[in-house]
Every structure is written in structure tokens, then in C-alpha cells.
Amino acid sequence: MESIQRILFIAPKVHIYAVPPLSSNSGYKAGDWKVDQEKSRIFTARIRIVETATEDADGKEEKVCTDVRLEDPKTGDLFANCPYEGAHCVEQVIDSSRFFALRVVDGPRKAMLGIGFEERSEAFDFGVSLQEVRRHNDSITAGEKARKAGKSSELSNVEAKDYSLKEGETISITIGNKGRRRAPSSPSRNAVTGAFPLPFLPPPPSAEDVKRRQSQHGDEDFGILGFDDDAFGDFV
Secondary structure, three states, rough: EEEEEEEEEEEEEEEEEEOOOOOOOOOOHHHOOOOOOOOHEEEEEEEEEEEEEEOOOOOEEEEEEEEEEOOOOOOOOEEEEEEEOHHEEEEEEOOOOOEEEEEEEEOOEEEEEEEEEOOOOHHHHHHHHHHHHHHHHHHHHHHHHHHHHHHHHHHOHHHHHHOOOOOOOOOOOOOOOOOOOOOOOOOOOOOOOOOOOOOOOOOOOOHHHHHHHHHHHHOOOHHHHHOOOOOOOOOO
């Protein structure tokens, strides 16, 4: 994996002090470190804020981390490292603008060290640099949350299929052979006569046919059959 480092701040000299446990919740005090006594200094180091960007194996994602490094000013060897994850990692003391308390990490071990700048301008630039780191980290976090929210909204906005019946539509359900229409079978010949069977009876004679027969055979035949064709009879 390829990594790129960027130096956000550098100061050639800061004094390092041992930090006693907090006596109150108000914050750290440089006066408790006895900074006015030279023998209270543990070490004088160079301080750098280093940002490291590392890409994953696929090159799709980039991880950015920031460290506050205390180094030997002559050799550049690391004396102590403070992984900067937020404002709780570096706290300014409440009684001076030139001193800070750093949370340094060495594997599983953690400790608090005090640092003091000789120049107020360097201390001010140090604080501004850390503020920019926090602002950058917050923007990255907000972007990740926005991407996750966008993905979830895309999934929720997927249009569901509408299986409801529209107005005038019907649905047909077939269970087994019930409800199925059989195809009309073709007429078959009679096995004995060879003729096609008659599917329907002949229709009854119409009134005109009856009159025609009456005129041909006379009134007597129709009287026997029970037909009465007077002026107000059944056939007109």
C-alpha cells in the first residue's frame, strides 16, 4: 500500500514535562508541572504534526490519520507519538497559552505529557493547525454519513411493482380442471349409417307455414288438428 505524508506544522523546540494526575475537572494547569524550574523538563524535542494518507490494496478507499510527533531535534528519532483523533488528545492548559497536555501512545500503554513552546506565536500556530485537522476530519465523517444516507434512500425509493387490479379488470383463478372450457369436438360419423348425427331438432312451423298448409289442405284437416284460424285466432 502506498502512503503519502504531509507536514502540517513544525517547531524546532518544545520542552517536555511530566504531567501529574488531574486534581480537578477544570483542566490541566502548567503551574502544577513546575514549568518555572528547569529541572522539571524531561526532554527538549522537535514537534511536528504529520498527516498520512494511505490507500487500500484496490486503491478505492483512502485512510487519513494525523500524528503529533515529538522527535529528537538532532537525529529525528521518535521520542513520543500522539495519534490525533480529536480535541481530547491535545488539551491547552487553563493558565497559559504556551502549554499543552498531550496523550501519547506506545502500543497498549498511554500517558500524558506536557509540552511548552518558548514563543506564543508558535503555540498559536500549533493550535490553529490542530483546529484545521479537526475540521477536515469532521468533513470526511459528514461525507461518509451522507453517502450512507444516499444509498439507503436509493434503496427505499425503488419503485415497488403494483399488482392491484385497475378499474374494470378482473382476475380468473383455475383450480384443477374446474372452470376450464373444453374445446368443441368435431362431429363424428355414425358407426352404423355413416351419416353425421343431427345436433338440433327442426324448428316448429311458423304462422305463414301453417296458413300455407291450411290453404292447401282445407279447414277440415286443421280443425281435426285443433287449429282455429278465425279472425281472432292464434295466427294472424
